[in-house]
Amino acid sequence: MEMKSNPIQVADKLFAVIELLAAKGSMGLIDISNDLDLNKTTVHRLLNSLVYMGYVFQNPDTHKYRLGFKICGISNQILNQIDITRVVRPYLKELVNLTGETVHLVQLDGINAVYIDKIESTTNSIRLVSQLGKQLPLYSSGVGKALMADMMEEKVVRIWEKSEVKKVTEHTITDFAVLQKELKEIRSRGYAIDNEENEEGIRCVAASLETKNAGSSYAFSISAPIYRMDENRIKEIANHILTIKGKIQEAIS
Incomplete structure (x- = not known):
C-alpha cells in the first residue's frame, strides 16, 4: 500500500527545516518561517529541537541557523557502507586519466539516481556543480536512462508515472514514447547520452553496471560542457566508458 502522507506530521516539518538549511545555508528565524510558510513559534520549537539534537x-553573534556537522557524519557513514565505491574507484580514476573529464558514480534510489562518488578532472579548469548525495531524475539524466534501460518495461512505466515529468531544459524528454525509443537505442549501443536534458550546456555519456549481488543498481558517467562534447568526442568517450565498464564487470562479478 503506497503511503500518501507522513503519519508523523512533525517529522515533515523537522526535515523541511533540514532540507531548507541544506539548500540555502545560514538563515534567520523569520526567513525560515517565510520559506516554509509556518508560524515563527512552530519554527522556533523545531529549531530548538534540532539544536538540542546536534543537527x-x-x-x-548573528542568531542565524545552519546545519551542524552531525549531518555530514551520517552521510559519510552511509557512503562508507557502499562497498562498491571502493572497488569501482580505481577504474573511474583510470577513466578520468583517459579522458581528462569528470566522472560520477550514482546509485539507484527509487525514481532518482543519487551521486555517491565523484572524481574531478585535474586537467580541465571548468568544474561541474555536482554534490555527493544530490538526486537526479532518472528520465532526464544520462545515468538515469542507463539504469532505466536495464529495467523491465513495467518498472519503467511505474517510474515514469511517479516522476514529476517537466521540461528542465528545452531538450528534456517529456513524451513517454520518445523515452521508450531512446531506451531501446541505449540497450542496443550499450551507453546513454544526456544531451543537455538535465542542465543547459552540459552533455554526458553514461553506462550502467550489472551488479546482481550488490543489492542495488549503479551507473557511471562522464560529464562535460558541450564545446568539449561534439559527436566525435561523444563516440570516443563512449568507447572508453564501455572499456572501463568491462573491467569493472570483471572486478565485481
Missing part, C-alpha cells in the same frame, strides 16, 4: 547550530 543544527545557531551562531551566537
Whole structure:
C-alpha cells in the first residue's frame, strides 16, 4: 500500500527545516518561517529541537541557523557502507586519466539516481556543480536512462508515472514514447547520452553496471560542457566508458 502522507506530521516539518538549511545555508528565524510558510513559534520549537539534537547550530553573534556537522557524519557513514565505491574507484580514476573529464558514480534510489562518488578532472579548469548525495531524475539524466534501460518495461512505466515529468531544459524528454525509443537505442549501443536534458550546456555519456549481488543498481558517467562534447568526442568517450565498464564487470562479478 503506497503511503500518501507522513503519519508523523512533525517529522515533515523537522526535515523541511533540514532540507531548507541544506539548500540555502545560514538563515534567520523569520526567513525560515517565510520559506516554509509556518508560524515563527512552530519554527522556533523545531529549531530548538534540532539544536538540542546536534543537527543544527545557531551562531551566537548573528542568531542565524545552519546545519551542524552531525549531518555530514551520517552521510559519510552511509557512503562508507557502499562497498562498491571502493572497488569501482580505481577504474573511474583510470577513466578520468583517459579522458581528462569528470566522472560520477550514482546509485539507484527509487525514481532518482543519487551521486555517491565523484572524481574531478585535474586537467580541465571548468568544474561541474555536482554534490555527493544530490538526486537526479532518472528520465532526464544520462545515468538515469542507463539504469532505466536495464529495467523491465513495467518498472519503467511505474517510474515514469511517479516522476514529476517537466521540461528542465528545452531538450528534456517529456513524451513517454520518445523515452521508450531512446531506451531501446541505449540497450542496443550499450551507453546513454544526456544531451543537455538535465542542465543547459552540459552533455554526458553514461553506462550502467550489472551488479546482481550488490543489492542495488549503479551507473557511471562522464560529464562535460558541450564545446568539449561534439559527436566525435561523444563516440570516443563512449568507447572508453564501455572499456572501463568491462573491467569493472570483471572486478565485481
